[in-house]
């Protein structure tokens with residue numbers, strides 16, 4: 225690759241020369257770039273925090289040559305031992321206090337103050353040294369492959385310790401092993417097909433290791449939906465009011481039942497006669513109800529059944545029915561569906577039973593430790609594509625697709 229020298233790249237080359245990384249001989253107008261590409265990666269999430277961590281991938285001699293870091297122990301970075309933490313100052317005097325650690329011969333972690341300014345200044349210095357910023361996922365994919373990127377992203381996105389543990393188990397165990405097996409050309413078409421079917425059998429479960437299950441609470445206004453949601457969430461999230469129809473929009477909260485992530489949505493009251501403001505909320509509620517993994521129809525057992533409620537009972541697809549307000553007199557009698565779960569959002573009675581029933585519906589089976597589970601939508605889409613290719617008799621294409629998402633280095 226040939227680079228045109230301008231003021232900036234000219235300075236950059238001088239630093240490379242001083243650092244002894246390469247020597248510029250002959251015509252400075254056309255210089256071959258070194259084969260490595262230094263990179264800077266922000267490892268901590270964007271935004272402010274207590275500490276920010278940047279990863280520099282490249283020769284640390286560059287940083288020494290540019291005089292960017294002064295270690296408290298007086299040694300240049302190139303002489304600091306790997307895996308040892310070094311305290312010092314970064315940038316022009318007095319400089320930013322930082323803690324550095326060479327994590328390998330070519331990688332350096334820089335821990336600085338978590339505000340925007342320190343991180344941007346350091347990233348800017350590194351970019352001027354020829355190490356442009358790179359998205360963390362892209363960096364992982366570039367260095368360790370697609371599978372490593374999916375594993376790291378899955379772990380970062382896992383909403384609960386239980387789902388994080390499942391993803392870690394899969395990426396070190398069954399999923400990893402099965403992808404390697406399928407990528408291997410000695411695995412027969414029949415075996416490959418069987419593995420794909422086994423993996424896709426857990427498709428729905430798998431995506432919920434990252435994306436919470438969607439559960440909506442619906443029913444007439446004032447039956448106690450917001451109160452029940454607060455009970456399940458354990459804190460005041462939705463505003464509870466006595467006036468019908470006051471939950472004008474969708475209120476969402478995330479909870480974990482038995483370690484499984486669940487996004488609860490409280491819908492606006494479904495009413496025939498609603499003002500304009502409520503109508504948009506009702507529309508949103510309808511589509512959320514339709515797309516949910518589980519619908520909970522809340523009935524008010526303390527008030528006589530209303531036509532609207534009976535209609536909802538008739539027309540809703542497989543809802544879990546809750547008879548709320550059992551701390552008050554029963555106004556339904558035999559009209560109440562026998563499967564309805566009696567509870568009181570006010571006293572908490574029956575809420576444990578509801579939680580058990582929610583789990584029975586969402587997670588009827590938990591895969592055994594040996595079962596491979598794909599958790600990333602890209603993995604699942606690839607498995608579907610490979611299945612289609614096999615159905616068309618194109619084993620080569622199926623194998624290529626699987627190879628693209630399989631671990632890069634099976635022996636690692």
Ligand code: GDP
Pocket residue numbers: 444445446447448449450451452463464465466468469470471493548549550551552567568569570571
């Ligand atoms: P929503 O409109 O369906 O969301 O209903 P809310 O949760 O706002 O509750 C409406 C009213 O019913 C409020 O005054 C609540 O305190 C009351 N309420 C809710 N659950 C219960 C319950 O289990 N027992 C009794 N007695 N009152 C309840």
